[in-house]
Amino acid sequence: MYGPIVRVGPNELSYVTEEAWNDIYKTRKGEEQLKKAFPQTPSFQHGLMDNPYDDQQAVCRKILASTINDQAVRRNENILHSNISALLKHLQRKVRDNGGKAVLDIAHCYECVAFDIIGDLFSGETFGCLKDLELPPLHGELVLGLKRLAIGCAFQTSALTRFLFLRREAPPLPAVTETERRLKQSKKSSEKRNDNILSHVFEDVNRPNGIDRKLATRLAADSIIGGFDTIAIAMVGTTYFLVQNPSKLATVTAEIRSKLKSKSDITLANVNSLRYLNAVFTEGLRLWPPGPETLRRITNAQGNIINGDLIPPKTLVGVYHWTAGRYSRAWKDAEAFVPERWLEEGMNGKYANDQRGVINSFQAGPRNCPGQALANAEFRLVLVTLLWHFDIAAAEHQLPDWSKTKIFGLVANKQPLMVKITPRSEI
Numbered sequence: 001m002y003g004p005i006v007r008v009g010p011n012e013l014s015y016v017t018e019e020a021w022n023d024i025y026k027t028r029k030g031e032e033q034l035k036k037a038f039p040q041t042p043s044f045q046h047g048l049m050d051n052p053y054d055d056q057q058a059v060c061r062k063i064l065a066s067t068i069n070d071q072a073v074r075r076n077e078n079i080l081h082s083n084i085s086a087l088l089k090h091l092q093r094k095v096r097d098n099g100g101k102a103v104l105d106i107a108h109c110y111e112c113v114a115f116d117i118i119g120d121l122f123s124g125e126t127f128g129c130l131k132d133l134e135l136p137p138l139h140g141e142l143v144l145g146l147k148r149l150a151i152g153c154a155f156q157t158s159a160l161t162r163f164l165f166l167r168r169e170a171p172p173l174p175a176v177t178e179t180e181r182r183l184k185q186s187k188k189s190s191e192k193r194n195d196n197i198l199s200h201v202f203e204d205v206n207r208p209n210g211i212d213r214k215l216a217t218r219l220a221a222d223s224i225i226g227g228f229d230t231i232a233i234a235m236v237g238t239t240y241f242l243v244q245n246p247s248k249l250a251t252v253t254a255e256i257r258s259k260l261k262s263k264s265d266i267t268l269a270n271v272n273s274l275r276y277l278n279a280v281f282t283e284g285l286r287l288w289p290p291g292p293e294t295l296r297r298i299t300n301a302q303g304n305i306i307n308g309d310l311i312p313p314k315t316l317v318g319v320y321h322w323t324a325g326r327y328s329r330a331w332k333d334a335e336a337f338v339p340e341r342w343l344e345e346g347m348n349g350k351y352a353n354d355q356r357g358v359i360n361s362f363q364a365g366p367r368n369c370p371g372q373a374l375a376n377a378e379f380r381l382v383l384v385t386l387l388w389h390f391d392i393a394a395a396e397h398q399l400p401d402w403s404k405t406k407i408f409g410l411v412a413n414k415q416p417l418m419v420k421i422t423p424r425s426e427i
C-alpha cells in the first residue's frame, strides 16, 4: 500500500491529500498560480483548457463560463428536455417492438444524448445522434484527440521526446474544425437563435478590446471538448454501480417516483432537491471520474510548498482523480458504491472518518470546471427521466468487473453497458 504522496515519474509527484488540492490548484495571495503542464507545439492556439497565461485564462473563462453557468442552463432547460425526450421515444419504441422489454447498450444511449445536447447548446444544431441512435465520426475523432493529448503530455516530460515529437505544428483540433464549420453555417442561416455558446463567445470579438477571432474559435471549441463526453461517462459509471447494487437502485428510483408524481414534475428545480439522487451523483463521480487521471500542474521557478514540503522548480504535481477516489486510507469501503456516505446519516455514522476533501470531481480553484451546472442538470434530468419511466436492471447476471478498466490518460476505455428496461408497472 502506497502512502498519500507517490513519485510516479522521474519528475512527477502524485498526491492524495486535501492540503495538496489547496497547494496545487488554488490561488495563494501574492503568488503566481501553478501553470498547467500541457504539450506545447509551435504556434499552437491556446483556448481556455490549455491556456498557460493566468490573465488570458481569466478573460477566456469569464466569457465561456457565462454561456454554461447556472442561469444559462436554466434559460436553456427546454433544450435538455427536447433531446432527452428524443432519447425517451427511442427507448419506448424499442420496448414496444420487443414485446414489453428491451435489452440495450445504455452507454451508447448516453453518448448520443450528451453529444446532441452539447451540439444544440453550442449553436442550435445537434449532431443528429438521436435521429437513428448513431454517433457521427466526429465523436470518435474527439475521443482520439483526448488520447493524443495524453500522449502529448507524456512527450512533454522529457527534452528528447519534446524535441522528437512536439516541435512540429499540431494538426487542427477536430473541435476547432467543427466550430469553424458551424460559424460559416450560422452566417448563412437566417433563422438564428442567439442564446447559444458560439454566439455569446463571438459577441466578445466585436467589443472594443475583445478577444480575437482565432482565440474565440478555440475558446468556443473548448466547450465541445469539455462537454461532449464527460457527462455521458459520469452517467454510464453511475448506472453501472446502480445496476450492480439493486438496493441502491431501488432507493433512488423510489425517491424519484415518490417526489415526482407526474411526468411534468421532471423539471430542473424539482430534480435538484432529490437528496439521495445527489448523493448517487457524487458517489458515482468518486468511483468513476470522467477524467480519471490528472491534469498536471508544474511548480514555479522558485519551487512551491506542497503538502508542507518545498518541491523543486519545474516538478509535475497533481491529484489523480481515480486514485484519490479509491484510496483505502481515505475511504471506508473504498471500492463499494455507498451514496449514504454523502448523507447526514453516513457522515455522522459509519462513514464519519471518510476524508471527503481528497476528491474534487470538478477540480478546485480558479481553473475548476465551468461546465459544472450543465453537468449537474443533465445528469439529473437524464437519469430521472429514465428511472421515472422504466424499471432497469443489469442484462447479465455477472457484470464485468469495471475496476480493472484500462485508463488511457484522460479517458477510461469505453465498454458497453447492457441493461434490461421494462416500463414501470404503475404507468
Ligand code: HEM
Pocket: 036, 048, 049, 050, 057, 061, 064, 068, 222, 223, 224, 226, 227, 228, 230, 231, 234, 285, 289, 290, 291, 294, 295, 296, 360, 361, 362, 363, 366, 367, 368, 369, 370, 371, 372, 374, 375
Ligand atoms: C461530469 C462532468 C464533468 C466533469 C467531472 C468535469 C471535470 C472537470 C475538471 C476536473 C476540470 C479541471 C481540469 C484541470 O485540471 O485543469 C474541468 C475543466 C474544464 N471543464 Fe469540465 N467537467 C465536466 C463537464 C464539463 C462540461 C459539460 C463542460 C462544458 C460544456 C466542461 C468544460 C470544461 C472546461 C472548458 C474546463 C477548463 C477550465 C479552465 O481551465 O479554466 N466540463 N472539468
